[in-house]
Amino acid sequence: MPKSNLKSKESKATEEKPNEKKENIIKSIVLSIFDENGPTPKLYWPQELDDKARFSIAMKTISLLMGESTYQNGTETEGINYFGILPFPDLKLNGLTYFFLIPEAKARGQALASTITVLIDEEDKVFFYENMKYLRIIIDRAATRIQDSNNPSEYKEILANLRVELFEFTKELKDPLSPRRQIKILLTGLDKAGKTSFLYGVKRKYSEIIKSLPTKGVDRTEEKIFEEQNSTITIWDLGGQKQYRERFLEQGKVYIYNIDLMFFFIDIQDIERIKEALSLFKNILNSLKELDEYPPIVVCLNKFDPDLKGSKEIFESLEVIADEINENTDTFFIKIFQTSIFDHWSLITAYSYGLSQLSPNRELFRNQLRKFAKKINSDSILLLNENGIILSTYSKSEIYEKVFEISAPHFETLYKTFKEFKLLKKDFIVSSGITDESKKVVFKKIIVEKYNLYLLLFIEKTLDLEKIEKNLPNFSKNLIDLIHTYI
Ligand SMILES: Nc1nc2c(ncn2[C@@H]2O[C@H](COP(=O)(O)OP(=O)(O)O)[C@@H](O)[C@H]2O)c(=O)[nH]1
Numbered sequence: 031m032p033k034s035n036l037k038s039k040e041s042k043a044t045e046e047k048p049n050e051k052k053e054n055i056i057k058s059i060v061l062s063i064f065d066e067n068g069p070t071p072k073l074y075w076p077q078e079l080d081d082k083a084r085f086s087i088a089m090k091t092i093s094l095l096m097g098e099s100t101y102q103n104g105t106e107t108e109g110i111n112y113f114g115i116l117p118f119p120d121l122k123l124n125g126l127t128y129f130f131l132i133p134e135a136k137a138r139g140q141a142l143a144s145t146i147t148v149l150i151d152e153e154d155k156v157f158f159y160e161n162m163k164y165l166r167i168i169i170d171r172a173a174t175r176i177q178d179s180n181n182p183s184e185y186k187e188i189l190a191n192l193r194v195e196l197f198e199f200t201k202e203l204k205d206p207l208s209p210r211r212q213i214k215i216l217l218t219g220l221d222k223a224g225k226t227s228f229l230y231g232v233k234r235k236y237s238e239i240i241k242s243l244p245t246k247g248v249d250r251t252e253e254k255i256f257e258e259q260n261s262t263i264t265i266w267d268l269g270g271q272k273q274y275r276e277r278f279l280e281q282g283k284v285y286i287y288n289i290d291l292m293f294f295f296i297d298i299q300d301i302e303r304i305k306e307a308l309s310l311f312k313n314i315l316n317s318l319k320e321l322d323e324y325p326p327i328v329v330c331l332n333k334f335d336p337d338l339k340g341s342k343e344i345f346e347s348l349e350v351i352a353d354e355i356n357e358n359t360d361t362f363f364i365k366i367f368q369t370s371i372f373d374h375w376s377l378i379t380a381y382s383y384g385l386s387q388l389s390p391n392r393e394l395f396r397n398q399l400r401k402f403a404k405k406i407n408s409d410s411i412l413l414l415n416e417n418g419i420i421l422s423t424y425s426k427s428e429i430y431e432k433v434f435e436i437s438a439p440h441f442e443t444l445y446k447t448f449k450e451f452k453l454l455k456k457d458f459i460v461s462s463g464i465t466d467e468s469k470k471v472v473f474k475k476i477i478v479e480k481y482n483l484y485l486l487l488f489i490e491k492t493l494d495l496e497k498i499e500k501n502l503p504n505f506s507k508n509l510i511d512l513i514h515t516y517i
């Protein structure tokens with residue numbers, strides 16, 4: 031596949047000063063474009079980056095972006111703009127890749143699939159996770175300049191500029207990198223809002239919910255999404271009693287400093303304390319602002335038990351709360367969920383959503399699901415890990431998504447029950463005749479390297495199990511790299 035007909039004047043992103051390269055954490059930058067020759071590393075730095083390395087970078091990044099069928103059918107160009115972290119084990123490098131399209135009238139789909147990949151030594155990978163929000167801005171800016179330029183000869187200067195900006199940025203890093211990314215998740219809210227029960231519920235430790243005593247101070251637990259992950263995820267469950275709350279706000283820094291994700295719980299059944307809850311929420315946001323910290327926030331309107339779903343009073347109160355919370359969305363990224371310990375899936379959905387915010391690969395994951403859905407004619411896909419945490423979803427419509435979210439745990443239970451009683455010959459169950467004869471739901475175990483994952487598929491047209499089996503290996507293969515760098 032490698033083509034060696036690169037023009038030499040194109041092949042160098044910028045002049046480099048001696049020994050600058052050794053000092054900097056950034057080892058390489060590659061601009062790849064899918065042109066008439068296939069995925070091609072158009073510009074790269076350093077100049078001595080070998081042929082094989084730069085072509086493998088172009089191949090891997092562009093093929094994840096495009097998917098094999100898209101080469102022939104590049105009509106879908108909308109919404110292609112995402113970041114991902116990819117391992118390059120052969121090169122002992124990790125890459126942060128930005129996928130984007132360069133408008134090009136003559137090209138198929140009027141655009142050229144392109145990637146900018148910034149590479150560092152694999153042992154430095156924490157650098158990407160910790161600095162994602164700044165790196166995104168810097169790289170996005172370069173990509174936008176490329177998209178806006180009508181003249182490929184300008185790319186060289188844009189890339190040289192990108193390198194200068196990245197070097198500027200990395201010069202300011204003082205701390206030596208820790209080998210693992212430390213992720214801190216905070217559960218907050220008034221006492222009795224249901225924080226501790228939520229965590230037990232997510233972990234299916236139902237007997238603990240009954241036994242649980244008010245949390246004193248802070249309880250710390252760890253989360254693992256994959257057995258091997260690049261991060262240590264610590265969940266801080268804060269005691270909500272008044273004395274702890276006061277301490278919390280006094281010493282806010284200790285708790286909210288450097289958090290990566292915050293869950294805030296409101297007991298919607300405790301109407302008398304809703305004001306108090308909202309005021310605590312505001313206080314916490316103010317503390318965050320003072321610290322200049324803007325973690326994603328998941329608000330759980332909790333204790334929305336199944337038997338309350340018809341209550342008009344609750345419904346109206348939920349709207350009022352949501353409005354107040356949403357007043358802060360210009361400064362914070364906030365997502366609201368309705369949760370209840372009696373609805374396991376509501377917990378999982380909120381929890382998984384929060385965790386997915388921590389993964390730089392969430393957009394890439396979704397893209398893989400979307401591609402797979404297309405190939406197998408599926409209208410909805412959900413990918414779960416062994417613990418039932420949703421790694422990613424893709425749905426053609428919101429209705430499907432909703433129905434799927436509600437029914438997924440039932441299929442999981444069905445699957446596990448049949449499995450337990452050894453009634454499954456193969457690793458899937460198919461259910462049909464749900465809404466009408468032709469619509470099918472498939473719940474299937476897939477093995478990706480050493481991980482057991484579960485797929486839930488909704489198929490409106492004819493179910494073709496062979497087609498699913500045929501496309502699975504490629505789908506799984508594409509997931510491997512994404513899983514290695516998921517979090
Ligand atoms: N009805 C209902 N009760 C809940 C729910 N979640 C928690 N609880 C109850 O609310 C009380 C306080 O829960 P806890 O988890 O200790 O709250 P925390 O102080 O925020 O950690 C306990 O009696 C729980 O059983 C829920 O979703 N619905």
Ligand SMILES: [Mg+2]
Nearest residue numbers: 225226244245
């Ligand atoms: Mg508690």
